[in-house]
């Protein structure tokens with residue numbers, strides 16, 4: 394499990410890069426069955442003028458394109474913040490095996506809060522979920538970003 398922390402560190406790097414672009418600092422990484430990173434992305438909703446350009450969606454798109462498949466069985470997704478309902482839906486559709494997330498998101502999350510997408514009877518594939526990985530750093534980035542925006 395030594396890759397475990399390093400994959401979340403990579404996701405946190407993507408979150409920091411997103412913040413530097415003026416985006417909400419959330420980063421995601423998709424890891425293949427062999428433990429190698431196949432895609433990494435940060436939020437780009439402002440840059441792309443695209444409300445669906447969340448880190449998870451962008452990472453899934455890149456991983457699926459690389460795999461030549463709309464499904465990623467045996468792949469894991471690391472994301473710095475609890476996925477929203479849209480991303481949770483995309484994660485389910487992609488048949489991701491395990492989701493590791495950092496900070497919880499009581500306001501907009503859709504895994505442990507709100508729609509609880511993976512627990513819904515309509516959800517045909519629920520990944521294993523591990524929360525709280527690197528949560529303190531993920532939350533610190535988000536807090537700093539939103540405080541900065543208030544000041545500016």
Ligand SMILES: [Zn+2]
Nearest residue numbers: 447476477480
């Ligand atoms: Zn999302």
